[in-house]
Amino acid sequence: MTNEKHHIVPYSTYAIILAALLLFTFLSVAITGIELGEFTVAGALLLATIKSYLVLTYFMHLKFDKAYIRIMVGFVFLVFLAVIIITFLDYYFR
């Protein structure tokens, strides 16, 4: 597709994102050593969410892609969220 623009991401950006991902991975491991009670899982999920956001935004180029691609990915997350909410209609009310 020669008639389409491609955004060139500098290597330095990828290096920063890689460092951030490694940092959050270490944090994910470290957080298990802290007694957070019922928030332990929530903390791990929060870190995983941040990592996913970085991967999707930079490594998968969503930041530089067309709006409809971002909408499609957003729609997937909405479906995922709905599945979790419906599943918890069982667990919370059991």
Place this chain on the structure above:
Amino acid sequence: MQASSHIPHDVSYLEYKGKHNGLLSWILSTDHKRIGLLYMYSMMTLFLVGVVLGLAMKFELIAPGKTIMDAQDYNAVFTVHGVIMIFMIVVPGLPAVFGNFLLPIMIGAKDVAFPKLNLASWYVYIAGALLVIASLLFGDGSPDTGWTFYAPYSFKTGANMLPAIFGAFVLGFSSILTGLNFIVTIHRMRAPGMGWTKMPLFPWTLYGTAWIQLLATPVVGITLVLVALERIFGIGVFDPALGGDPILYQHLFWIYSHPAVYIMILPAMGAISEVIPTFSQKHVFGYKAIVASTMAIAFVGYFVWGHHMFTSGMSGTAQYTFSILTFLVAIPSAIKVFNWISTMYKGSINVQTPFYWAASFIFVFMIGGLSGLVLGALATDVYVHDTAFVVAHFHFIVFGGVGFAFFAAIHYWFPKMFGRMYDSLWANVGWIIFFIGFLALYSPMFYLGMQGMPRRYYDYLEQFHAANILSTLGSWVMTLGLVIIIINLFRSAKSGPIAGKNPWNGKTLEWTVPSPPPVENFETIPVYHEKDGPYEY
């Protein structure tokens, strides 16, 4: 834009000699049409295995007590029958065969977006199938959990579960790759001028299906990995003895496996939506309503999985929610049936074999769908849960739906795929025998279930004997019909009369290319104009 190539346009995909000859020219081909046929022949082989296992089950049930196998063998037979039929036949079914063969042609493209990935999907499919078959031949006995691999039994049983679980996991990758390929193909490779509202209905259903394949399949993949880890390491996610929750397995399994029913049925509905306008010689009634109902089924179908679990101990709130959502999904299904019937109304109906299959599809699908309401309602579901009623409902939907649509599709597109016509008389004889056998096989199961006969038992009380005899006889009649259909199609593919490029007067793009199509389908990519549409009669 697609690059032009040196491949001559007057040579069909069946005759084209590429770099390789013989078998290699098939198993190394990236032509979407050859890959479609590779899937078809692989599935037919596996389908015959599944049919033999089904016949064995029905033969066992011809009389109470042991007839030809004991309880453990029966458990293994219904498990392998289910795994083969679900994961290897009906889930990939229409998308892998007819989607691969026809999607690029119907949207005016030369191939799918990623032809090599497409061939890789077939290899992954074969690898998964071999793993499942290996579970039968090696190890400590065939899997005996049923196709659902329910926890905790799936990691407690001494049977050979790991290859079967891993095989189903691998098969999922084939499904994901095909779905991804189809989404990109439909977004990026439609003919110039073919907007979304000009795209034929079969590609639309493939599009909805592809999204489900992409979003739902990973869930079952990770679930099966967890079962494998539970078996090997005892990680305790699903094991109640270790604080795990076996109902969580059911949630995760059905989050995939109920949408998988729509992976099966949506392309079947798409094929029927092609057959009916062609044989009614009339513009399809309510094109946009059919498209909207397709996407609505794909979307709402994602949130109804809990109706498989009404008796599992799930919370009442979840039960009510899933029951309401299940009734919601009946609405777009009914819209489709209304549109098909309305398309026929005042049409110039040409009663040919594909039309017979399509009309009987509507009949059996309606029975399957309406019996589904009995299972979607909480009070009645408790009564018939895990009885033969569920088996009847399931087979009316999955075999009556997908199977009948598959046969409608193969009889509809056969002249395009092979460039030859089949013998209509034998095709019709095969259809009527199959149809009668189908009804005799599965209808008694509704009665048996209402009377309380449980599913998955190799033995039963004497009061169920008469209906079981009828059901077994039905399986023999249906198999006779199947044999006639398959022999007729095989013989016709070799020596049937030559078919023209448009024997049914169809209006979609596949009927504008020669039969069988050339390797790259179109000499020049067609251009859609404002007045053009897929069903303009």
